[in-house]
Amino acid sequence: MSVLVVGSLALDTVETPFGTAKDAVGGSATYIATAASYFTMPVRLVGVVGGDFPRAGVEFLEKRNIDLEGLQVIKNGKTFRWAARYHYDLNVRDTLLTELNVFEKFDPVIPDSYRRSRWVCLGNIDPALQRRVLEQIDKPRIVIGDTMNYWIERKNGDLRRTLNLIDILIVNDSEARLLANEPNLIKAGRVIRAMGPRIIIIKKGEHGALLLTEQTVFSAPAYPMESIVDPTGAGDSFAGGFVGWLARSDDLSEENLKRAVIYGSALASFGVEKFGVEGLADLSYLQIQDRFRAFREISRFEEHELSYGSHDFS
Amino acid sequence: MSVLVVGSLALDTVETPFGTAKDAVGGSATYIATAASYFTMPVRLVGVVGGDFPRAGVEFLEKRNIDLEGLQVIKNGKTFRWAARYHYDLNVRDTLLTELNVFEKFDPVIPDSYRRSRWVCLGNIDPALQRRVLEQIDKPRIVIGDTMNYWIERKNGDLRRTLNLIDILIVNDSEARLLANEPNLIKAGRVIRAMGPRIIIIKKGEHGALLLTEQTVFSAPAYPMESIVDPTGAGDSFAGGFVGWLARSDDLSEENLKRAVIYGSALASFGVEKFGVEGLADLSYLQIQDRFRAFREISRFEEHELSYGSHDFS
Numbered sequence: 001m002s003v004l005v006v007g008s009l010a011l012d013t014v015e016t017p018f019g020t021a022k023d024a025v026g027g028s029a030t031y032i033a034t035a036a037s038y039f040t041m042p043v044r045l046v047g048v049v050g051g052d053f054p055r056a057g058v059e060f061l062e063k064r065n066i067d068l069e070g071l072q073v074i075k076n077g078k079t080f081r082w083a084a085r086y087h088y089d090l091n092v093r094d095t096l097l098t099e100l101n102v103f104e105k106f107d108p109v110i111p112d113s114y115r116r117s118r119w120v121c122l123g124n125i126d127p128a129l130q131r132r133v134l135e136q137i138d139k140p141r142i143v144i145g146d147t148m149n150y151w152i153e154r155k156n157g158d159l160r161r162t163l164n165l166i167d168i169l170i171v172n173d174s175e176a177r178l179l180a181n182e183p184n185l186i187k188a189g190r191v192i193r194a195m196g197p198r199i200i201i202i203k204k205g206e207h208g209a210l211l212l213t214e215q216t217v218f219s220a221p222a223y224p225m226e227s228i229v230d231p232t233g234a235g236d237s238f239a240g241g242f243v244g245w246l247a248r249s250d251d252l253s254e255e256n257l258k259r260a261v262i263y264g265s266a267l268a269s270f271g272v273e274k275f276g277v278e279g280l281a282d283l284s285y286l287q288i289q290d291r292f293r294a295f296r297e298i299s300r301f302e303e304h305e306l307s308y309g310s311h312d313f314s
Numbered sequence: 315m316s317v318l319v320v321g322s323l324a325l326d327t328v329e330t331p332f333g334t335a336k337d338a339v340g341g342s343a344t345y346i347a348t349a350a351s352y353f354t355m356p357v358r359l360v361g362v363v364g365g366d367f368p369r370a371g372v373e374f375l376e377k378r379n380i381d382l383e384g385l386q387v388i389k390n391g392k393t394f395r396w397a398a399r400y401h402y403d404l405n406v407r408d409t410l411l412t413e414l415n416v417f418e419k420f421d422p423v424i425p426d427s428y429r430r431s432r433w434v435c436l437g438n439i440d441p442a443l444q445r446r447v448l449e450q451i452d453k454p455r456i457v458i459g460d461t462m463n464y465w466i467e468r469k470n471g472d473l474r475r476t477l478n479l480i481d482i483l484i485v486n487d488s489e490a491r492l493l494a495n496e497p498n499l500i501k502a503g504r505v506i507r508a509m510g511p512r513i514i515i516i517k518k519g520e521h522g523a524l525l526l527t528e529q530t531v532f533s534a535p536a537y538p539m540e541s542i543v544d545p546t547g548a549g550d551s552f553a554g555g556f557v558g559w560l561a562r563s564d565d566l567s568e569e570n571l572k573r574a575v576i577y578g579s580a581l582a583s584f585g586v587e588k589f590g591v592e593g594l595a596d597l598s599y600l601q602i603q604d605r606f607r608a609f610r611e612i613s614r615f616e617e618h619e620l621s622y623g624s625h626d627f628s
Contacts, residue, residue, distance in 0.1 A: 183403030186540050206499070218612060222533065292617065299533050299534075300614075
């Protein structure tokens with residue numbers, strides 16, 4: 001089924017303990033659309049770049065069969081630029097530069113051919129813009145949204161209105177705690193579900209992810225990465241793999257939501273193995289499936305026959 | 315099979331957002347032995363208390379059928395006292411008081427009847443004392459050890475000698491990172507395994523636990539707790555459930571080590587539901603087995619038939 005992705009396209013300069021990437025093609029829409037493209041089509045992108053956006057970036061997305069009709073190119077403008085330096089342990093980063101450029105006045109216009117998209121994935125942009133996107137879509141089947149601390153703190157009213165329109169919210173653990181004003185993640189999930197989204201995904205980086213629905217708590221493991229090269233975009237790759245699998249399978253059962261969390265985690269794990277979007281450049285069906293099974297392998301356990309033994313534990 | 319537990323016995327004063335416990339019976343040996351007692355017997359305790367240790371504390375351990383021949387009572391001494399205040403999110407605590415008292419000159423003397431114990435669980439005490447215990451045991455089958463930042467930083471040489479004698483090391487994530495001087499937990503596990511223990515368990519609190527062996531990474535989920543009353547002793551309850559299950563099943567296969575991690579996590583989850591050791595006071599076979607299955611339920615997922623589909627993802 002069709003997926004519409006809206007978010008940023010950026011040129012990222014990133015320093016990690018393992019090297020530096022300069023002006024690498026990035027942004028939430030790039031990562032989400034690329035990851036989703038491994039599961040379903042069409043994947044439709046809405047975003048904006050300047051005249052300086054490299055031809056290679058467009059070709060990368062085209063090669064993944066991503067529909068770029070909704071990509072606005074402001075010839076005399078500059079693409080959104082972001083720079084950051086990751087610390088030794090990769091869990092902390094300093095943002096060195098945020099130049100919004102053409103992204104500052106981004107007005108997401110949905111082409112007619114996109115209006116009947118069934119799955120909508122709203123990358124982390126101003127919640128008012130997220131709502132503007134939804135107003136232009138003809139009854140989407142499912143809306144998946146991301147947000148961040150900045151909007152929770154500065155545009156809370158707008159965000160709350162948007163949350164009312166979102167089916168599945170994807171946030172990280174600190175965002176969940178901030179949004180719910182509750183340190184316990186299970187309770188935070190319940191608080192956020194009362195704000196609108198009926199399904200909450202809480203990403204926990206090296207600790208995996210939680211899926212929280214009315215009935216279920218599902219704890220997905222993290223892939224045991226020994227060589228993370230660049231964590232940039234991991235959350236967006238997760239969202240892309242997640243929505244891509246759901247759109248492919250068109251199945252919102254709890255069992256299938258769990259699989260979607262694992263496919264999201266798998267795509268995130270590939271993404272961080274190389275700089276920028278390179279880790280998502282050339283994945284095969286077998287690689288993705290093997291990684292899905294690896295997630296199963298590291299988290300699987302079974303009862304022992306002794307558990308059913310006739311004598312009491314005590 | 316027999317389990318010998320050595321560690322501290324303490325009177326803990328704990329403040330959490332949910333209340334206060336004053337001079338509650340605690341200490342690593344208390345938690346470990348109590349948790350282990352739900353799986354196997356005999357459980358033998360080695361430790362020291364002062365004349366002020368309450369009769370109810372001794373009765374609590376006796377009721378769990380714990381062998382107290384190795385419990386030294388220094389009539390004219392005072393029991394180890396510890397006080398702490400937990401913050402709102404329960405992940406951070408301030409230690410308000412550490413009074414070693416009789417624990418300061420603790421000399422673990424192993425009674426003759428304990429010398430042939432098959433499983434030895436060394437609670438978090440001076441690594442030189444941990445070695446002294448091992449010198450008095452007649453070829454234990456498996457030695458399980460705990461340690462903490464204090465010994466890693468102040469007694470590193472002693473700790474390294476003890477690590478050489480330990481089969482299974484249980485540490486938390488910050489201890490693993492400090493001991494290995496490596497932020498990546500999977501790599502840290504490899505570094506620590508080169509120090510002696512062939513199996514490493516890394517406890518991650520609200521994020522579960524990792525089991526690292528030569529062949530395997532196993533990621534155990536955390537139980538989705540909404541009402542943690544007192545986190546004190548969670549790591550020791552984990553160790554007790556872990557060693558208790560292993561001693562009961564006498565099976566060191568990877569599959570059974572995974573089960574032991576889950577039983578450890580289950581006992582830890584019961585322990586934090588009440589103040590002090592009260593959460594471990596009266597568990598039934600069914601409660602423990604139900605919680606084991608709950609851990610399985612929250613982490614289980616299966617492949618979709620689509621995964622095997624004839625068409626490629628891309």
